[in-house]
Amino acid sequence: MILGIDSSGLTASVAILDEDNDIVTAQYTVNLKKTHSETLLPMIDEIFRLTGMVKKEISTVAVAAGPGSFTGLRIGGAAAKGIASALGIPVAAVPTVDGLAYNCYGFGGYVCPLMDARRQQTYTGIYEFVAESGSMNNISYSMNAILPQCAIGIEELIQRLNDAGDSDTEVMLLGDGVPVFKEIIDRNLILPHCYAPAHMNRQSAAAIARLGAIYVKRGQTVSAASFAPEYLRQSQAEREALEK
Numbered sequence: 001m002i003l004g005i006d007s008s009g010l011t012a013s014v015a016i017l018d019e020d021n022d023i024v025t026a027q028y029t030v031n032l033k034k035t036h037s038e039t040l041l042p043m044i045d046e047i048f049r050l051t052g053m054v055k056k057e058i059s060t061v062a063v064a065a066g067p068g069s070f071t072g073l074r075i076g077g078a079a080a081k082g083i084a085s086a087l088g089i090p091v092a093a094v095p096t097v098d099g100l101a102y103n104c105y106g107f108g109g110y111v112c113p114l115m116d117a118r119r120q121q122t123y124t125g126i127y128e129f130v131a132e133s134g135s136m137n138n139i140s141y142s143m144n145a146i147l148p149q150c151a152i153g154i155e156e157l158i159q160r161l162n163d164a165g166d167s168d169t170e171v172m173l174l175g176d177g178v179p180v181f182k183e184i185i186d187r188n189l190i191l192p193h194c195y196a197p198a199h200m201n202r203q204s205a206a207a208i209a210r211l212g213a214i215y216v217k218r219g220q221t222v223s224a225a226s227f228a229p230e231y232l233r234q235s236q237a238e239r240e241a242l243e244k
Contacts, residue, residue, distance in 0.1 A: 001025070002216070003044070003058045003083065004209030007036040007076035008068025008096040009115060009176055014043045015205035016051065016058075019213045024206045026051050031202055036075045044079065056087060060221060062212025064203065065093035066230035067123040067151060068115060073229040081224045090221035092212035095230065097149035100175055101127040102207040103200040106141050109170035110191075112161065114177030117151055122177045123232065124157050125149040126164060151232045154181045158188045165191045174201040 004015040012034070015027040026047040030039060048055060063080035066073045084091045100113035106129050115123035126147035132140050146164060154177075161171060173185065174196035185193070195201070215221055 001053070001058050002060045002062050002092070002209045002212050004062045004205035004207075004212060005040070005044075005076050005080050006064035006096070006099060006203040006205045006208050007040055007072040007079075008064040008066065009072060009203055010069075011203040012036050012039050012043060013203055013205035013208075014040070014047055015209050016047060016053065017206065017209035017213060019059075019216070022213075024209070025053075027204070027206045029202075029204065036072050040075055040079055044083075055083065058083070058087060058089060060090055060092055060212060060216050062092040062094055062209045062215070063227075064096040064099050064208050065227075066096055067117070067149065067232040068096045070231060073231065077227065077229045081227055084224035084227075089224075090216075091224055091227045092215040092221050093227055093230075094208045094211045094215065095149050096203070097123055097125045098127075098143070098145070099208045099211060100203060101125065102143060102211055103174065103204055104172050104196060105129060105143075107172050109172060110146065110161065110165060112157070112171055112173045114173055114175040114181060116177040116180045117233070120154055121151055122154050122157060122181065123149065123151050124177070126161065149232070154184055155188070158185065162190050167191070170194065172196055176202065
């Protein structure tokens, strides 16, 4: 069993994945302007209460490791470290943008998550799903990062998308950056594009847990003590201090 945690943005999400059967046993997601420090641990307790599971049944904690809200990442990271340390189990540190992209598993074009990083910057990446071996009726996909997660300006991202694709390459965009940048995207992105629907356009702990399962199989986990969030850039307070 893998416990997934994502508090990297406004959305707080926790999930339990049954890795052996590839089933999401439970997921609890709240997308409101509430403080994760007040909601995250009660959400974790609640899914264990409702499922009748106990924490010692968890073998790995998968957590959205960044980028994202500095406060949200610290809260999610602290929860993951605390649970993993208490149980003596590893942590799967899943890049936040990868987790968002995985919501669109199997999409035939490019997947481009957008997280609002302020100042016309976005935490983003460009991904594609590549079909692996299998019959025509049973295809599995691996996720390939054409542009690994990074913090760049929205205009630079649009240019990279335009350069990477052709007239037949469709782009699906998702994340809390969509309403912020939609106007400039529609005006400047020449590739055909669409926006992910509501049920898959925000952070999902189930996606983090599913990627965590892949990390476990690859041996890409870390100890609770060695886990640290990946912020990608300095906090606003740090930037403002340097500008003085």
